[in-house]
Amino acid sequence: MRRLLRRLGLYLLAIWAAVTINFFLPRLAPGNPAEAALMRLEQHGTVTPATLKALQIEFGGDTSDPLLLQYLKYLNNLLHGNLGVSTTYFPSSVGDIINQNIRWTLVLLSLSVLLSFVLGSLIGVFMAWRRGSALDTIFSSLMTFLYSILFPWLALMAVYFLGFQLHWFPFADGYDTTLTQGWNLDFIASAAYHAVLPALTIVVSTIAGWMLTMRNSMITTLSEDYVLMARAKGLTSRRVIFAYAARNAILPSVTGFAIALGTVVGGQLLVEIVFNYPGIGFSLVQAIQGQDYALADGILLLVIVATVFMNFVVDLLYGVLDPRTRQERSA
Amino acid sequence: MSQSPNVPVSTAHVESGASAPPALLGGPLLGRSSQRERRGVAAVAAGIWGLITLNRKVMSGFAIVGFFTLVALLGPLFIHQNPLKYTSTLLAPPSSAHWLGTNQGGQDVFAQLVIGTRSSLFWAMLTGLIVVCISVTIGLVSGYVGGVVDDGLSLLTNVFLVIPALPLAIVAVQLFARTTLTIVLVVALTNWPWGARVLRAQTLSMRSREFVTAARAGGERTPRIIFFEIFPNEVSIVAASFITTTIQVLLAVAGLEFLGFGDSKLVSWGNMLYGAYNGSALFQGAWWWFAPPGICIALLGSGLALLNFGIDEIADPRLRPVRRPRRFPFKKAVA
Numbered sequence: 068m069r070r071l072l073r074r075l076g077l078y079l080l081a082i083w084a085a086v087t088i089n090f091f092l093p094r095l096a097p098g099n100p101a102e103a104a105l106m107r108l109e110q111h112g113t114v115t116p117a118t119l120k121a122l123q124i125e126f127g128g129d130t131s132d133p134l135l136l137q138y139l140k141y142l143n144n145l146l147h148g149n150l151g152v153s154t155t156y157f158p159s160s161v162g163d164i165i166n167q168n169i170r171w172t173l174v175l176l177s178l179s180v181l182l183s184f185v186l187g188s189l190i191g192v193f194m195a196w197r198r199g200s201a202l203d204t205i206f207s208s209l210m211t212f213l214y215s216i217l218f219p220w221l222a223l224m225a226v227y228f229l230g231f232q233l234h235w236f237p238f239a240d241g242y243d244t245t246l247t248q249g250w251n252l253d254f255i256a257s258a259a260y261h262a263v264l265p266a267l268t269i270v271v272s273t274i275a276g277w278m279l280t281m282r283n284s285m286i287t288t289l290s291e292d293y294v295l296m297a298r299a300k301g302l303t304s305r306r307v308i309f310a311y312a313a314r315n316a317i318l319p320s321v322t323g324f325a326i327a328l329g330t331v332v333g334g335q336l337l338v339e340i341v342f343n344y345p346g347i348g349f350s351l352v353q354a355i356q357g358q359d360y361a362l363a364d365g366i367l368l369l370v371i372v373a374t375v376f377m378n379f380v381v382d383l384l385y386g387v388l389d390p391r392t393r394q395e396r397s398a
Numbered sequence: 399m400s401q402s403p404n405v406p407v408s409t410a411h412v413e414s415g416a417s418a419p420p421a422l423l424g425g426p427l428l429g430r431s432s433q434r435e436r437r438g439v440a441a442v443a444a445g446i447w448g449l450i451t452l453n454r455k456v457m458s459g460f461a462i463v464g465f466f467t468l469v470a471l472l473g474p475l476f477i478h479q480n481p482l483k484y485t486s487t488l489l490a491p492p493s494s495a496h497w498l499g500t501n502q503g504g505q506d507v508f509a510q511l512v513i514g515t516r517s518s519l520f521w522a523m524l525t526g527l528i529v530v531c532i533s534v535t536i537g538l539v540s541g542y543v544g545g546v547v548d549d550g551l552s553l554l555t556n557v558f559l560v561i562p563a564l565p566l567a568i569v570a571v572q573l574f575a576r577t578t579l580t581i582v583l584v585v586a587l588t589n590w591p592w593g594a595r596v597l598r599a600q601t602l603s604m605r606s607r608e609f610v611t612a613a614r615a616g617g618e619r620t621p622r623i624i625f626f627e628i629f630p631n632e633v634s635i636v637a638a639s640f641i642t643t644t645i646q647v648l649l650a651v652a653g654l655e656f657l658g659f660g661d662s663k664l665v666s667w668g669n670m671l672y673g674a675y676n677g678s679a680l681f682q683g684a685w686w687w688f689a690p691p692g693i694c695i696a697l698l699g700s701g702l703a704l705l706n707f708g709i710d711e712i713a714d715p716r717l718r719p720v721r722r723p724r725r726f727p728f729k730k731a732v733a
Binding site: 215 | 553556557558560561562563564565566568569570572573574645648649650652653656657659671675680681685688691692695696698699700702703704707710714716717
């Protein structure tokens with residue numbers, strides 16, 4: 068319990084650090100983001116004094132307040148869930164836009180990461196079990212190549228071959244845009260169909276890491292005495308593999324899961340862009356290109372908070388999986 | 399007095415972090431300085447050669463990375479045309495005049511590929527070096543000194559560990575200058591914690607060893623103990639972390655350039671992909687435009703990854719490939 072509280076404190080601190088970085092970035096930047104945002108807003112016509120004030124708090128155009136006060140106001144705004152107004156999609160608030168797009172990202176990300184983790188770990192288990200076999204050799208060399216493939220490039224390849232040449236899958240947008248969004252079968256089927264290529268890209272480009280971690284950890288575990296004992300008792304291979312070896316070998320993968328999340332989230336942003344997928348990655352790039360700092364800032368903050376949160380979940384899970392970590396002062 | 403203690407291999411390493419400091423890496427190369435001087439340059443060269451040929455993965459990885467390094471260093475000398483020069487041969491497929499064809503502006507793809515190698519490799523390795531310097535300093539100091547310093551540095555490490563690099567880089571590039579340096583700084587800022595954490599754990603287990611106690615008893619100063627006594631034993635982890643970071647930076651920079659957030663005046667693999675994507679090379683079937691940069695990135699990355707896996711195998715003998723005895727067909731004994 069104390070360990071969890073400590074971790075929780077740590078993550079809160081991480082979020083605070085992220086927020087602070089977020090506060091200082093536009094203030095340190097050359098040029099005046101607040102001015103730029105203001106000018107874009109004026110093109111839309113209406114700028115209420117309240118909007119102006121909010122903008123200044125966010126980007127530091129208002130120099131009448133001392134920096135500390137600006138910072139406190141910024142924190143206060145954030146705590147009230149007020150992320151500001153998007154200049155690209157005026158008058159929608161940043162919160163609304165993120166709210167619209169986040170579900171696309173969440174569904175795609177969770178499905179593909181889970182698939183990649185499970186599949187990769189399973190392949191890793193069998194590679195270790197049948198070590199030195201043709202299967203191991205083939206996957207090992209494949210793994211090395213996939214380990215360092217560029218996400219968006221793989222996405223381009225998928226678009227070119229599977230989408231453009233073979234016409235197997237659609238390669239733009241999150242759903243058939245002639246349909247209206249809603250919880251009907253047509254729409255869900257279309258969304259799933261459109262998700263195949265992006266998901267495939269993420270799975271293929273992240274699977275190597277899981278395979279590698281699992282294989283190495285499994286090889287080490289397989290040489291443990293309790294595995295030898297299990298085999299000597301004449302248990303079936305399946306039982307030895309899953310109930311004895313893989314159960315213990317999965318631990319490094321779980322730690323890796325937390326660390327890989329940052330990379331995967333980043334990669335997901337790139338994949339969304341190649342596929343014009345309506346998630347937050349696509350919005351982020353659009354926001355940047357339209358100099359919509361409020362939106363970009365909000366998305367950045369959300370991504371960081373989400374990554375921190377997922378780390379916490381993995382931490383909780385780790386406590387369940389490995390009893391040793393529940394003790395105080397363990398490594 | 400043992401310089402390269404036999405450390406038990408922990409399975410707690412993830413991605414590519416080799417845990418055990420192998421005698422092979424730490425011992426002959428970075429032993430005590432007097433020893434090194436006595437053996438001379440030739441012996442060190444022989445030692446390095448021995449390391450390279452020790453493991454098949456290291457050997458092939460070294461060959462690939464060495465090839466790209468040579469191209470980066472010498473390649474531009476052999477390219478006599480300006481890679482950015484527009485010509486009238488648009489989107490030509492590969493031919494003897496243009497080995498990898500031309501792009502939509504009539505620019506020679508092969509020339510761009512060769513020139514681009516230099517910037518892609520240079521930035522990746524430079525950042526790898528920066529990151530390793532930060533993680534070594536923080537990891538070792540935190541692990542060895544302990545106490546409040548350790549608490550503070552560990553906290554810092556854990557906080558930075560969870561901040562994702564790419565979104566931060568996108569925003570930073572937009573707010574500050576659109577240069578590779580900005581990307582590199584962000585990637586360095588977000589990538590050092592992993593190495594620092596592994597190194598801290600390793601240092602923690604090493605500080606109570608006899609040779610460290612002996613050095614302390616001998617009156618060595620703390621910085622000397624940290625960087626000259628403990629550090630040489632962790633060279634394999636440092637190497638692995640350098641290589642991993644180099645791959646990460648290679649991919650991150652190329653990814654950001656692909657999105658158009660790079661320095662547009664620079665000839666690099668990522669910028670080539672950006673051009674190809676925006677010039678719809680895909681839908682014009684110009685594979686010679688968009689395929690080569692991606693393949694080069696993956697190849698260079700594979701070479702680095704092979705080096706890394708090889709170091710893992712040297713560090714942990716259990717990961718080395720097993721040779722299966724060939725099955726001989728049983729012949730019935732003829733009486």
